Amino acid sequence: MAENLDGKTALVTGGGSGIGRAASLAYANSGARVVVTDVNIEGGEETVQMIKESGGEAILVHADVSRPTDTEAMVSQAVKVFGSLDYAFNNAGIGGGRDRHLTADYLEEDWDRVMAINLKGVWLCMKAEIPQMLKQGKGAIVNTASIAGLVGLSGTVAYVAAKHGVAGLTKAAAMEYAKSGIRVNAVCPGYIETPLIEGVFDQVEGYKETLESRHPLGRLGQPDEIASAVLWLSSDAASFVTGHNMTVDGGYVAQ
Numbered sequence: 001m002a003e004n005l006d007g008k009t010a011l012v013t014g015g016g017s018g019i020g021r022a023a024s025l026a027y028a029n030s031g032a033r034v035v036v037t038d039v040n041i042e043g044g045e046e047t048v049q050m051i052k053e054s055g056g057e058a059i060l061v062h063a064d065v066s067r068p069t070d071t072e073a074m075v076s077q078a079v080k081v082f083g084s085l086d087y088a089f090n091n092a093g094i095g096g097g098r099d100r101h102l103t104a105d106y107l108e109e110d111w112d113r114v115m116a117i118n119l120k121g122v123w124l125c126m127k128a129e130i131p132q133m134l135k136q137g138k139g140a141i142v143n144t145a146s147i148a149g150l151v152g153l154s155g156t157v158a159y160v161a162a163k164h165g166v167a168g169l170t171k172a173a174a175m176e177y178a179k180s181g182i183r184v185n186a187v188c189p190g191y192i193e194t195p196l197i198e199g200v201f202d203q204v205e206g207y208k209e210t211l212e213s214r215h216p217l218g219r220l221g222q223p224d225e226i227a228s229a230v231l232w233l234s235s236d237a238a239s240f241v242t243g244h245n246m247t248v249d250g251g252y253v254a255q
């Protein structure tokens, strides 16, 4: 059954591509007004256009999640334009570094960049969103962690550490705000066909097939399959769910 989010406002970070775009469209298709945020203006504008073409309402806000002034401004803009912030999908993220170095050879600048966006960025978003949700007495936050937030993967230590951090941040915030009407959950996708990993398919022969074979369902996931979990976790259908890191991974971590 489709969720009914009429009159609600959803904010999505990294809404200009991949999973964030799919979630923005899913929120809009369920009736929510969507604040699409991204550093990629062109991608963000495309998402907004897609929502408008399907009869929905959306705005684009340029926001770098690693900058507190940006995360505060995106929330202010959401409230200014649409009057509330009901759902936030803190999804923006980058891959794990340039050359898949092992831990001892991992570059400090890659570590700092991945941490700033993939971990601190999620906290900065919640720091900006929660005060507004507290004012409203209700809200639902979904963060994007990863299977890399639940198990170890080789050659991408900062990404794995950051995503484990997101899983922990999600549980801690869920405890803190449970009595205030704010639910905080995360999705943990397996490998999903988005520009984040598609770029590597052309560079490494057989990489796609290797990744497919690691999922018990025998394929990669699609952005829509993450968006439906995000929508459910955001909606009242998940009213008794908080502090949960939900795998949507074709069985990857069940092995």
Ligand SMILES: NC(=O)c1ccc[n+]([C@@H]2O[C@H](COP(=O)([O-])OP(=O)(O)OC[C@H]3O[C@@H](n4cnc5c(N)ncnc54)[C@H](O)[C@@H]3O)[C@@H](O)[C@H]2O)c1
Pocket: 013, 014, 015, 016, 017, 018, 019, 020, 037, 038, 039, 040, 043, 063, 064, 065, 066, 091, 092, 093, 094, 095, 117, 121, 144, 145, 146, 147, 188, 189, 190, 191, 192, 193, 194, 195, 196, 197
């Ligand atoms: N694709 C996968 O296999 C996969 C698996 C597990 C988790 N994830 C996570 O899903 C999330 C979305 O990834 P995707 O696969 O859709 O990738 P994507 O590259 O298609 O989309 C990521 C978006 O985030 C934006 N972004 C990057 N840095 C930003 C910043 N500092 N501030 C604001 N926006 C920023 C990009 O411009 C882009 O539009 C990420 O957190 C990623 O780690 C992806």
